[in-house]
Amino acid sequence: MSAFADRLQQVYGLLQQGRTVEAGLALAPLLQEFPREPAVYRALATVQQMAGRHDDAVEAMRRAILMAPRDVNLQADLGQTLAAAGRTDEAIAAFSQAVALQPDFAAGWYLLGMTAYGVGRDREALDALRRAAALAPDHPQVLHALAETGFALERFAEALPLYERLAASAGAPDPGVELRRSQCLRRTGTPERALPLIEAALLRFPDYAPLWLELGGVQEDLGAADDALAAYRRAHALAPEWGDPIGSAIALGREVAPEALVRTAETLAANPETPAPQRAFLHHALGKREDARGEHAAAANHWTQANRLRRDLQGGFDRDDYAAKVDAAIAAFTPEALQSRRGRALRDERPLFVLGMPRSGTTLIEQILAAHPQAFGCGERSGIVEIAQALPLETGADWPQRLADVPADWLRRRAEAYLADAGDAAEGASRLVDKQPYNFEHVGLIAMLFADARIVWCRRDPRDVGLSIFSESFSPQATYATDLDDIAFMIEQQARWMRHWQTVSPLPILELRYEDVVADTEAQIRRLVDFAGLPWDDRCLAFHASGRAVQTLSRWQVRQPVHARSVGRWRHYAPWFDAGVTASDT
Numbered sequence: 001m002s003a004f005a006d007r008l009q010q011v012y013g014l015l016q017q018g019r020t021v022e023a024g025l026a027l028a029p030l031l032q033e034f035p036r037e038p039a040v041y042r043a044l045a046t047v048q049q050m051a052g053r054h055d056d057a058v059e060a061m062r063r064a065i066l067m068a069p070r071d072v073n074l075q076a077d078l079g080q081t082l083a084a085a086g087r088t089d090e091a092i093a094a095f096s097q098a099v100a101l102q103p104d105f106a107a108g109w110y111l112l113g114m115t116a117y118g119v120g121r122d123r124e125a126l127d128a129l130r131r132a133a134a135l136a137p138d139h140p141q142v143l144h145a146l147a148e149t150g151f152a153l154e155r156f157a158e159a160l161p162l163y164e165r166l167a168a169s170a171g172a173p174d175p176g177v178e179l180r181r182s183q184c185l186r187r188t189g190t191p192e193r194a195l196p197l198i199e200a201a202l203l204r205f206p207d208y209a210p211l212w213l214e215l216g217g218v219q220e221d222l223g224a225a226d227d228a229l230a231a232y233r234r235a236h237a238l239a240p241e242w243g244d245p246i247g248s249a250i251a252l253g254r255e256v257a258p259e260a261l262v263r264t265a266e267t268l269a270a271n272p273e274t275p276a277p278q279r280a281f282l283h284h285a286l287g288k289r290e291d292a293r294g295e296h297a298a299a300a301n302h303w304t305q306a307n308r309l310r311r312d313l314q315g316g317f318d319r320d321d322y323a324a325k326v327d328a329a330i331a332a333f334t335p336e337a338l339q340s341r342r343g344r345a346l347r348d349e350r351p352l353f354v355l356g357m358p359r360s361g362t363t364l365i366e367q368i369l370a371a372h373p374q375a376f377g378c379g380e381r382s383g384i385v386e387i388a389q390a391l392p393l394e395t396g397a398d399w400p401q402r403l404a405d406v407p408a409d410w411l412r413r414r415a416e417a418y419l420a421d422a423g424d425a426a427e428g429a430s431r432l433v434d435k436q437p438y439n440f441e442h443v444g445l446i447a448m449l450f451a452d453a454r455i456v457w458c459r460r461d462p463r464d465v466g467l468s469i470f471s472e473s474f475s476p477q478a479t480y481a482t483d484l485d486d487i488a489f490m491i492e493q494q495a496r497w498m499r500h501w502q503t504v505s506p507l508p509i510l511e512l513r514y515e516d517v518v519a520d521t522e523a524q525i526r527r528l529v530d531f532a533g534l535p536w537d538d539r540c541l542a543f544h545a546s547g548r549a550v551q552t553l554s555r556w557q558v559r560q561p562v563h564a565r566s567v568g569r570w571r572h573y574a575p576w577f578d579a580g581v582t583a584s585d586t
Helices: 003-016 020-033 038-050 054-067 072-084 088-101 106-118 122-135 140-152 156-169 175-187 191-204 209-221 225-238 243-256 259-270 276-292 296-314 319-332 335-342 362-370 383-395 408-422 437-449 462-470 484-504 514-519 521-531 569-577
Strands: 351-356 375-379 431-434 454-459 509-513
Touching: 003 020, 003 038, 020 038, 038 054, 038 072, 054 072, 072 088, 072 106, 088 106, 088 122, 106 122, 106 140, 122 140, 122 383, 140 156, 140 175, 156 175, 156 383, 175 191, 175 209, 191 209, 209 225, 209 243, 225 243, 243 259, 243 276, 259 276, 276 296, 296 569, 319 437, 319 484, 335 437, 335 484, 351 362, 351 437, 362 375, 362 431, 362 454, 362 514, 362 521, 383 408, 383 437, 408 431, 408 437, 437 454, 437 484, 454 521, 462 484, 462 569, 484 509, 509 514, 509 521, 514 521
Parallel strands: 351 431, 351 454, 375 431, 454 509
Antiparallel strands: none
């Protein structure tokens, strides 16, 4: 080791011991003797950062880069220094410069992805982490970051194989990875596969409360209410200050939830020391209990508090941005544009999409169709949304403005992959029912993928939809769901999408109203089955007895025969609709 390197190592040795002042004194003569040496300024940046002088640290790193502008490690160090200073946009620019200089710099892609994700630049984060994983496919830290990012963005089908790889390569079982594997299986529609996995994990980690909470969720999906409640109680016993098990137990029991549990939930929800996401979930659960007891004012108060907490955490909904998105799609998807692409779409009659606003009856319709022996209920698949998100990134097309530029072979590969994934457990079904509600945004894309797909548009009184959304703990991605006015706006925009698709789409669209299904159940179910191109089967009328697993918020409602109890439920909450959701959704 040279004398210079030895002296620089002494500086870092002092820093490792926390002796920042002494490190600075030891570095001072090196700055005098080697004023053009980048490594000296990198060390200076470290000294300044440890002393809390973040802007000075950034300046020192910039001076180092001036002396070695093509050094990717220095660029990455600058990015980390900027991130530590809270200057995340500049940090992302620095990491982007590093990978531009060296495209196979896996660490640079990893740092870029993690930083972008931290500031909500989700697509950029996912793309960067994918690049990092492609360059370092066996690096557990990179794999875990990509898996967690995909999970947080609700890309469960993409995250699952990553967690599987992590589980297979780990030296010792990780309860967190086992938890995520189960969660992904549930959210991709296979809770029956999650059950043995989570039970095996609990044999190894019997005191890990999140696994018990997950077991409760799996049992709920499978219709085993007593087993679910027992699992929630066990999670609560292991982590008594954790709000999620208590909230889950109360949401399951509702009006018969034990008073002691309710009192605990109220105490935790009122305590500002309880993490805000848990307080919000507890308020949602307590609201459900009060609603079931007929205490509507108390229920509304809980839901208002829950959504206020969620809105503070997640931010508001940008109506102008969303309306502009709808405008762009309406302008781009003309009858001529869609018709010109239809000849190149995949010819396959299996895809059937059930869509509409969440809580509009999509789960009910899927359950009815899935009771038919020739149909398979795929659950809420993310496949179409993922294709829409990947399209501009992978093809370079300006989407949707330049939909004619999308390569037909790219769409064909994606359509085939979607069907292979959706039909994996379908055992030769002639209809694959995807009930992702938000596919109402993508009917035009669906027409470009599948020439013979069918669309069922579920509709329901917007006031009942609005109340149902407001009263549930929705995904953090659904920022509109925390405000009745925003929910009303979203319902209106959904109607704009669908009225446009009805005008321009070559695909058949069946408009089905929840209230009509309730009022004349057999006639509407026959109409639905006929639209699906299936022969009549009486099992569709007894859908509630099918025993199918259900992962959505409607899991318990659709295990009962069709009833009218949810029609007009909003009237109990009329005062909260004065300036919010109205009867008309066009």
